[in-house]
Amino acid sequence: MSFLTGLFSSDMAIDLGTANTLIYVRGKGIVLSEPSVVAYHVKDGKKQVLAVGEDAKLMLGRTPGSIEAIRPMREGVIADFDTAEEMIKHFIRKVHKRTTFSKPKIIVCVPHGATPVEKRAIRQSVLSAGARRAGLIAEPIAAAIGAGMPITDPTGNMVVDVGGGTTEVAVLSLGDIVYARSVRVGGDRMDEAIVAYLRRHQNLLIGDSTAERIKTSIGTARMPDDGRGQSMTIRGRDLLNGVPKETEINQAQVAEALAEPVQQICDAVMQALEATPPDLAADIVDRGVMLTGGGALLGDLDLALREQTGLSISVANESLNCVALGTGKALEYEKQLRHVIDYES
Ligand SMILES: Nc1ncnc2c1ncn2[C@@H]1O[C@H](COP(=O)(O)OP(=O)(O)OP(=O)(O)O)[C@@H](O)[C@H]1O
Ligand SMILES: [Mg+2]
Incomplete structure (x- = not known):
């Protein structure tokens, strides 16, 4: 049955x-x-669902007054x-x-x-x-089960899930959480940091989806060795004269823009290590740290974390899943x- x-x-x-x-x-x-997005058609104060998911995400930042695109989470x-x-x-x-x-x-x-x-x-x-x-x-x-970590073993396992809204750092042993901390830094904060950087340094206003595209195409957590790295063409509005403008951004600039959120992620990992009981911390030194979530795909985030913590860092297969x-x-x-x-x- x-x-x-x-x-x-x-x-x-x-x-x-x-x-x-x-x-x-x-x-x-x-x-x-x-994507966790819903678009509504608003008429006479009444809302009607227009699109959900992929189709609704395309509308974010591009809606006329009669349409509202919402991220409920x-x-x-x-x-x-x-x-x-x-x-x-x-x-x-x-x-x-x-x-x-x-x-x-x-x-x-x-x-x-x-x-x-x-x-x-x-x-x-x-x-x-x-x-x-x-x-x-x-x-x-x-996240740890999905990354294939042996969470039910009597050893310390550290998983760092870098999502859109938060980064969760956790130490697990015997199938349960020994330590966990969530910081409100993730992919969204990285996008905001890129928007703020371009506004401040180039007087260019871009939307969140352009910022996300920059991040996923050439985003990096570390200064490129040649001090420039790759670059890409971007479009936005020139804040000085209000007209659309096309310009270039390179990886060194993106690394500078992302320095703060990246540092906050590193700090959260350091705090977790300090709060972990010594034997479990020793296990983590042996076994390394597993990164999951979409944010784990940020270029060189694993390297930046390795440099700061001295631990070996792996990015999970299928980290988004x-x-x-x-x-x-x-x-x-x-x-x-x-x-x-x-x-x-
Ligand atoms: N190649 C990439 N480089 C950098 N960031 C990326 C990349 N691919 C996806 N992301 C980012 O990963 C984030 C989404 O990750 P994920 O799906 O794990 O988040 P979420 O589970 O929805 O959020 P949360 O766990 O915080 O609720 C988005 O901010 C997205 O821009
Ligand atoms: Mg998530």
């Missing part, structure tokens, strides 16, 4: 991220990965409850085929530092989006990993 239930229900694991939402379906793997937690629920419903509907007989069980990951109120909000929106049961898993645990893969694995191996999933409160 349980075999049949397994066949017919599409139980899911969801990584509800500040930048991206991913859905993993039991037995299938990751079936959806879209901020710093890893729900900032706009109604919009988040709308988004979750939309995504679940997209992957949950009506051929199934039962409502799915859904596991969602939450930042380690989420408050009981924030956790309840996430649980509630999943339930009202049609889940039969809603379980929560701490994001650092999911680690949290969803780990949450999915917790769903697949629920019997063995039961203690990391929280169905109550």
Whole structure:
């Protein structure tokens, strides 16, 4: 019978991220990965959903007065409850085929530092989006499982998840969190730093999506050896005369712009090491640190961290997918990993 239930229900694991939402379906793997954005059409004070995910992201920063594009998640937690629920419903509907007989069980990951109120909000929106049961898993645990770390061993494992809204640094041993700290620095802050840099140094105003494109194309956490590195052409508005302008930005400039957020990430890792019990810290020196999340893809972030901490640093395979893969694995191996999933409160 349980075999049949397994066949017919599409139980899911969801990584509800500040930048991206991913859905993993039991037995299938990751079936959806879209930006956490909802666009509404606003008419006579009434909102109607116009687009969700990829299509809505294209509208960010380009909307006329009648359209509103919203990112419902901020710093890893729900900032706009109604919009988040709308988004979750939309995504679940997209992957949950009506051929199934039962409502799915859904596991969602939450930042380690989420408050009981924030956790309840996430649980509630999943339930009202049609889940039969809603379980929560701490994001650092999911990230570590997804990165293939041996989290149930009696050794210290450090995982650093650099997401869009936050960076979570955690030390795990025996399947649980020994230390975790979340700092409000991630990809969004890097984008803002690039916008601010260009405004200050080149009197050029660019939008967040242009900043993100600069970051993902030539972004780097370290000064290039030749003092310049690669460059790319960018467009924005000249703040002196108000007209569109085209100019170039090179990697040295991007490194300078990103120096502060990168330093904050390094500091969070240093603080975690200082707060870790000595034997576990020794394990981390032996085993190194694992980077996950989209921000882990920033050029040379691993090198910058290695230089500052003296530890060996690896970037996880599929770093953007680690949290969803780990949450999915917790769903697949629920019997063995039961203690990391929280169905109550
Ligand atoms: N190649 C890259 N270089 C630098 N940053 C990148 C790269 N690719 C993606 N990113 C950034 O990674 C971030 C998204 O990562 P991720 O999907 O892990 O975040 P999230 O899980 O949605 O956020 P959070 O975990 O904070 O809630 C975005 O800010 C994106 O710009
Ligand atoms: Mg994340």
